[in-house]
Amino acid sequence: MFYYTDAIIEQLAIHRVGNKLQDEFYVLSEKPVDVSDGVLSQLLMHYFLSPFAKLDEVYRLSHPSNTRSLNEVFHFSNSFFSGELEFLELSQQLSKHLFEVSNHPNIKGGELYIVHLRDVQLEGEVHEAIGIFKSENKEAYLKISPVQGAFGLDYEQEAININKLDKGCLIINSESDEGYKVLVIDQTNRQQEAVYWKDDFLGVRVRNDAFNQTGNFLKVYKKFVNEELDETFELERADKIDLLNRSMDYFKNKETFQQDEFAEEVLGNPQAAGLFNSYRQQFEEEFESPFGDQFAISGQAVKKAQATYKSVLKLDKNFHIYVHGKRELIEKGYDEEKGMNYYILYFTEEH
Template sequence: MISFFEASLKQLSIHHTGNKILDEYYRLSDKPLNISDEVLGNLLMQYFLKPFEKVNEVYRFCHPNDNLQLNEVYHFVHEIFENNELFHENSQQLAKHLHDVANHPKIKSGEFYVAFFNNVQIEGEQLEVVGVFKSETKDTYLKVYPEDDGFGMSFEQEAISINKLDKGCLIFNTDQKEGYKVVVLDQTNRSTESAVYWKDEFLKLKIRNDSYNQTNNVLGVYKNFVTQKLDDDYEISKADKIDLLNRSMKYFKEKETFDIEEFGNEVIGSAEGIESFKNYKKNYEEEYESPIADHFEIAESAVKKQARAYKSVLKLDKNFHIYIHGNKELIEKGYDDDKLMNYYKVFFREEE
């Protein structure tokens, strides 16, 4: 969804931010970095932009008081878009704000980058972009080079790998009144409390409630409904669960729009099951404050993403795996009294 084959890096400012709660301070540069080396420029483009090639979710800036101007990152980025001469000054303000929200002992210090790009493409539109990034992870690199009649070796410690962007965010200069189009990634501390400081405390983002998000949410909610909720209400076999998941994926791959009534009738089938799914969906919307429409356009990219998480494998002890892709009526479950074991009977016409 994001491409940068025509993009160019126009400005870059680098600062350093520490952990406020550990009494680590911040260091601000006096001026932007002068990038005269073409190779360095290309490496920076790869470092900053390439990790976003497979990012699909689009966010908006928000604020608890519903006043976007109170969102610090939105405010400073908006000033950059309005007047590019204020780029470095506002990059310093962004660095100070990042330091202010570093209030968890596990937050690492690191370099903070603010970049200005031209012609980065999102959803078919080429736009100006402000990127904010942070590098926290350092590596040691070995360098081997020819020397006399053999080779020499050196090393560099505390270096940054261009293939390991720790945290990043791209803000696209469009939909300004709605909070811009924003894509984000955080590849460190994703399972810890300190992870929230980048997206929730520093950026203050909410997911854009578009067709991608609606499709992704319904498929995720339905998968949890089948794999977790149904066991509480019904006696249902794993083969039947897989069939329900396969039918839902078939629906989303073949249809252009989602309609909850049509989906319930074609996929779930029973009135009791349909009502149970609607209640499960409603509880999800209330718990996560994320409404899902009963009718929306299906996003193919979200279907492809969720298809990887939908399992159609029936695992039998440690001996057999049965992959169920089609008609569930062609597989039967039984119990052998002599062997005191369950069994499946599979019907087919040709062996391939």
């Protein structure tokens, strides 16, 4: 978990970065911003850091060639943390790099905030960090103030909502030899142009820890059950729900994933187990994120994945049947006279 209650803003620089493809430019500040005002500092802390409080995924700065020093954000951050680069130059170099990759027509220009932070806490350890934040969207705000027995009304046309950070990144000065611990926020773009922040600018990939191994495994297994098994086995929807429920029960009740144990207790079929192993290997090779034969199970990841594991049989628009277990108590048939499918459910008590 990430905590910022005791964090301190040491330095802040603000620059503006436009869209290179739209012939916009960047404007670089020549000096840092004074953040000695306590109220301003607290507002900035809320704006910059509060969105990260609920994040679980930790990333690494990387490069496709596996030569991490070729990643510009890693190079400049590492130079700053090691004392080879001054803060203002760090902020200017990061701004120039962002400008160079802002070449999709839908990317919005905006202010880029580079922050040097002290005493941020991640996973129980306190560190310094570099914060990179971008504001792209502005809103109009009304301002009301008392004036001679009445109230005056004014407005700010293009103001920033401190509860809506558009894009952000925290580079924690920890585990530099592995690409640092990195937290990432992108709240604005959900389309193709959004990849520029994570991929083109930051160059990050997910850290392969227990949280991500657990979450990725459950995603791969769910996709395998819903999309792949049909090519070999004739499965009813109730069978698929049963396979998903059994996998969720396994991850809820175990502390460690064991490949052979999972295949026996959940899949229960050597042919299906072989198909799944081949399927997961494709994921491991494509995303360079091996699961291994065993890994620690993250309860947080299981809880997050459970929300996407649907155990509902939707029958036309008339009925929804929630299936929590015991596949043998559900039978499916076809009524020739009515020309309709039906389910028989066996139960002891009605609540």
